[in-house]
Amino acid sequence: MDALIKSLRPKTDSKPSEPKPSETRALDSRPAELDPAEFLAAAVRADQPRPSRAEAEAAVHTLLSYIGEDPRREGLLDTPRRVVEAFDELYQGYHQCPAEVLNRTFGETAGYDDFVLVRDIEFTSQCEHHMMPFYGRAHIAYTPVERVVGLSKLARLTDIFARRLQTQEHLTAQIAAAIDEILKPRGVAVLIEAEHTCMSVRGVAKHGAMTFTSRYTGMFRDNPAEQERFLSMVRAPHR
Numbered sequence: 001m002d003a004l005i006k007s008l009r010p011k012t013d014s015k016p017s018e019p020k021p022s023e024t025r026a027l028d029s030r031p032a033e034l035d036p037a038e039f040l041a042a043a044v045r046a047d048q049p050r051p052s053r054a055e056a057e058a059a060v061h062t063l064l065s066y067i068g069e070d071p072r073r074e075g076l077l078d079t080p081r082r083v084v085e086a087f088d089e090l091y092q093g094y095h096q097c098p099a100e101v102l103n104r105t106f107g108e109t110a111g112y113d114d115f116v117l118v119r120d121i122e123f124t125s126q127c128e129h130h131m132m133p134f135y136g137r138a139h140i141a142y143t144p145v146e147r148v149v150g151l152s153k154l155a156r157l158t159d160i161f162a163r164r165l166q167t168q169e170h171l172t173a174q175i176a177a178a179i180d181e182i183l184k185p186r187g188v189a190v191l192i193e194a195e196h197t198c199m200s201v202r203g204v205a206k207h208g209a210m211t212f213t214s215r216y217t218g219m220f221r222d223n224p225a226e227q228e229r230f231l232s233m234v235r236a237p238h239r
Helices: 021-028 053-066 079-090 151-162 168-183 218-222 224-235
Strands: 002-005 116-127 133-143 187-196 211-217
Touching (some): 116 151, 116 224, 133 151, 133 168, 133 224, 151 168, 168 187, 168 211, 187 218, 211 218
Antiparallel strands (some): 002 116, 116 133, 133 187
C-alpha cells in the first residue's frame, strides 16, 4: 500500500468561471448521494434479532446435505462450526462503525492544500449475488480542509465496507460517501479494481477479467484535470 502526499498544482489567483446552463442541468441530474444512515453506524444493531450460533451451524449442515455430502463423515463433522467462525471473520464489517474510524483528525498540516492519495489498498469482499469472493485494490484520495485523517484509517474504512455482502459499485460509493460526509473535504476520489470469482470460477469462467469502478465528489467531480491528476498518480509505476 503506497501513501502519496504530493503537491503538483500551481498556485493561481484566477476565479473559476460560472457554469453554463447545460452544465447546471447536468449537475441537477446527478443521482442522489447515499443515505448517511447507511455508513455512519454499524449495520447490525445490538437489539436486532439474529439466529443463534447453533441455528447457523444447523444451516451449514443442511447445505452440506444439499450438495450430496454426508455431514456425518469424519472430515465434515466440525465443518459447520468452522464455517460459522469463518463467517464471523469475513463479515465482521456489519458490527463495525465507519464513522468511528474517521472521527480522529490532525490539524498540524502546515497549510497543506493539495490532495492526499493512498493507493493499492488490498481488500477481499463477498459478492452479495452469489456469496463468492471478489478481491483487488482500492485507491482513495481526498483534499482536506485544515485537518487530515491518519492514513491507515482509509484502509480500515475500506475493510469495514468490504467485510459485508457487497457489489463493487456499492462498495465504491460507500467509501466515497463516508469520507465526504464525515471529513467534509473539498473532494473525494475512489477507484477500485477487482476480480470477481463469481465470473472467474463459475458462469462465464473468465479468469483474470478485472472490473473497475470509480466515484468522484467535489473538486474531483467538477474538475476533469483533478481527476486526471488522480488517475495519473494511481497508474504511476512503483519505485
